[in-house]
Amino acid sequence: MTVVASVGRSLLGLEGISRPALEHLLARAAEWKRAMGDGTLKPVLGGRFVANMFFEDSTRTRSSFEMAAKLLGAEVLNWTARGSSTSKGETFLDTVRNVSALGVAALVVRHTASGCAQLAAQAVDVPVVNAGDGTHEHPSQGLLDAFTLLERWGRLDGRTVVICGDVLHSRVARSNLHALRTLGARVVLCAPPTLMPAGFDALCETRHALDEVLEDADAVMLLRVQLERMAEAFFPSAGEYARRFGLTAARAARMKPDAVVMHPGPINRGVELAPEVADGPRSLVLQQVANGIPVRMAVLERACA
Ligand code: CP
Numbered sequence: 343m344t345v346v347a348s349v350g351r352s353l354l355g356l357e358g359i360s361r362p363a364l365e366h367l368l369a370r371a372a373e374w375k376r377a378m379g380d381g382t383l384k385p386v387l388g389g390r391f392v393a394n395m396f397f398e399d400s401t402r403t404r405s406s407f408e409m410a411a412k413l414l415g416a417e418v419l420n421w422t423a424r425g426s427s428t429s430k431g432e433t434f435l436d437t438v439r440n441v442s443a444l445g446v447a448a449l450v451v452r453h454t455a456s457g458c459a460q461l462a463a464q465a466v467d468v469p470v471v472n473a474g475d476g477t478h479e480h481p482s483q484g485l486l487d488a489f490t491l492l493e494r495w496g497r498l499d500g501r502t503v504v505i506c507g508d509v510l511h512s513r514v515a516r517s518n519l520h521a522l523r524t525l526g527a528r529v530v531l532c533a534p535p536t537l538m539p540a541g542f543d544a545l546c547e548t549r550h551a552l553d554e555v556l557e558d559a560d561a562v563m564l565l566r567v568q569l570e571r572m573a574e575a576f577f578p579s580a581g582e583y584a585r586r587f588g589l590t591a592a593r594a595a596r597m598k599p600d601a602v603v604m605h606p607g608p609i610n611r612g613v614e615l616a617p618e619v620a621d622g623p624r625s626l627v628l629q630q631v632a633n634g635i636p637v638r639m640a641v642l643e644r645a646c647a
Pocket of ligand 1: 399402474
């Protein structure tokens, strides 16, 4: 698949986006977060509509794009596949073209198929924001994860981030790999051999056991085991997976004293992440969710400028 980082003001992925461009978006997100805190928000998208088009389920991304748009003064058209004319056979491209024809300022698109956001961007004349396309990218998640780590550390240079779990099916891993490395972090991908994409060992550091990298990590980002994208068995059982790749309380106790734990959600509690670690003092999980709002405000502001 041809990967295009952005078509005009669309945001289709983080691959290929320069460090200054990432830093500019993240700085705008920080300004929006400050404005949310001190009550100085400006309705820069007043009188405009943003269409949320989710062809795949979501809790965090859909909700925070909606809140981000509304905090910027926009109205939100929440289109969902359920109840739409896709049940009558209307195609993906006809659907996005028709919603675009309603006069919206931007489309936020999530789909199970890799490349759908790019297809949409080529089919309509309004900006498209990729809210997660198959196993390809989830750029606003990569941005909010980088934002959360920058808030904690100030800079990412010299920091080690271990991304552990179902890398094969993870658009979050791909977007984070691009963003975190561009911003200066060392990224180590850790997965069972069956869940590591072919060729990734030439692209970045890879490991096949969490215990090998745990003590190096300034942050461990766990990935959800995506059972819905697995047509075959990639590991013997959830228990076996958790024993080798799960961040248990015992493993968390071996991390650097100030190292942090992240997860994009939804969490398979007890599989990739123990409940007491997910809810414990190292966890940034809910800060990641909250930061989704100012980061998506910056993304929508850029799209609709
Ligand atoms: N992180 C994330 O994309 O969560 P949702 O699927 O709930 O949007």
